[in-house]
Amino acid sequence: MKERVITGGLGAAGFLTLLYLGGWWYTTLIFIIALIAFWEYSRTLGYSQGWIPMGIGYLGVTLILLSNLPQLQGDSLFGVDLSKTYLLILLLYFIWMVLSRNHLDIYRLSFLFVGVMYIGFGFSLMMETVWRENGLGFALSLLVVLVTFANDSGAYFVGRKWGKRKLWPHISPKKTVEGSLAGIAFGVLFAIPIGLFFPILGSIPYVLFLGFLTAVVGQIGDLVESAIKRTTGVKDSGKILPGHGGMLDRFDSLLFTFLVLHIFDLL
Template sequence: MKQRLITGVAAGALFLGLCLLGGWWFHLLLTIMALIGFYEFAKMIGCSPAGGSVIAGYAAVLCFMMPWDLLGVSAPLSWQQGVWLLMLLFLFITVFTKNKLDIRITALLFIGALYIGTGFSYMAVSRSAPDGHGLFWTFLLLCCIWGSDAGAYFVGRAWGKAKLWPAISPNKTVEGAVGGVIIAMAIAFVFALISPDLLTFGRAMIIGLATAVVGQLGDLVQSAYKRTYGIKDSGSLLPGHGGILDRCDSWIIVFPFVHILMLIPYH
């Protein structure tokens, strides 16, 4: 427990400090986290982290994380064009390796690069929001995610009886999940109280609800694929906490979700 606490405080201080700084510092941190996350993903599915196909995955993650706004230029390709070219690259790998890496492995690497690269890139997008309130939107989503996690844990421990999804995550309960949703919505409500000019109460409720539900599903996604590969943690970078994907499983689902569905009002 002591090790877990020390790691949590140190990692949290680094993350929040660079988030407050924003700009290149925060973007660099997110890029490093994304690359480590893809390393963990590749290792989990049985690929050599230094193999050619995995290196292509790292390159794809870097493309997703390219800070076009900080560079002051427009992206040369649309999101759809980039994803299609990435898919084509991984399809070609099956040919170039003469099926030594078959479609099942390359498809997983494609999904991993898209899942992780997109997730962290939208965190960067939130922090550099064009309305100048990126810190507000980033903290809103992070606080809702953390509140949902804490609410689900403590409410589940206190009152949880009905199992939410025992085949995937045996400790999660329906009562805990509902508690997490309520806490996330309450946190979003507080953000609306603080800045009603940025966030209406109605939209705050929608964001809180979406963050909690999608965030808990993101956690279950992580649990599902770890169970498939028979592992407890995606990595060991953070002693007592696991790897990057263990800590960020909700983040890399929630941030793209609220942006793609345009729940953040500056869209």
């Protein structure tokens, strides 16, 4: 418990500091985290993928990250057509499946390709959001990040002390209904001062709606990663964050939240 609190406190302080600095500071941080997260994701299968399949995956994640940066969109050198990115990575994986004599089989290929899309787009939207003008990018990013942190913390501590009814035992046996509800409540409460401090986000009822949606979707994102880990038979995606697991364990809720908010044009 002590290790988890210390790591969480130091990590949150560092992350929020770079978010406040914004621009390339935050963008660089997210870029590094995305590459680490893809490595962790690929390792959950329990064996080395080889440097070529991993290189293709890193190329895909990098291209998606670059293609969503406002500064590079439309640039003749770095601008990337996303539809061509999908096709390029998929074709490279298929070619290597043949050249490797099926060492990279269709199941491993599918797993890696899904990881490129999931991690690449999730983190790219985190990068893209912070560049919104007039302080809107910082405000939106701060809202989603703090609500997600409050949601995770509330669900963990309340569930640990008072949780009795299992939320989804086949996917995540330790999560409880009581913890889930507490997490949503904590998330919505944290949204209120952010909405008051940043009127650019809109009316308080709208900010509360965003807070509620972020908390609910964040919990679904956490369950999605739990389902992936149950499929591959691992407990944590990594050990880089003592008491929390890996980067993917820490950012799974944020990835899913940014994807969903983007789909419904709420970012």
